[in-house]
Amino acid sequence: MDYDLDELDKGIIKCLTKDGRISFAELSKKMNVTEKTIRLRYKNLCDREIIDVVGIVNPIALGLKAGAIIQIKVKSKSISTVIEELMNIDIIRYVTLTTGEYPLLVQITVKDQEKITEVLKEINQIEAVTDINTIMQLEVYKNTFEYIFT
Known part of the structure; x- marks a missing residue:
């Protein structure tokens, strides 16, 4: 590629x-x-799958006013399994493998805090998940889809 x-x-x-x-x-x-x-x-x-032109949703216009970044620890040798399970949770819009104490990070945008709680409970039901750290997004100041070529 x-x-x-x-x-x-x-x-x-x-x-x-x-x-x-x-x-x-x-x-x-x-x-x-x-x-x-x-x-x-x-x-x-x-x-070449370099670009994919799609409509970008304004979450606030749809009533999605609460957001969270969720860091996830998993049992040894279970990352791939947990990634697959996270990808099957429709409300999760972003899943990434990271360095550091929490090897997985997901992002959600939902209507309210109660929905964040529901998602956390669903993630907690994944057997190989050992710990969750939730970062609540209070306000978003920049969210761009522009890439700068250097």
């Missing part, structure tokens, strides 16, 4: 992260290339 992004690819990605609804015609003007070139590059970026 090695693919070196050139400046045109990076420019397309940058524009799409700011406005996923921008037309190929507008992109071609901004990038100073033909619309056909934009179409081909866009298709290539999608085919």
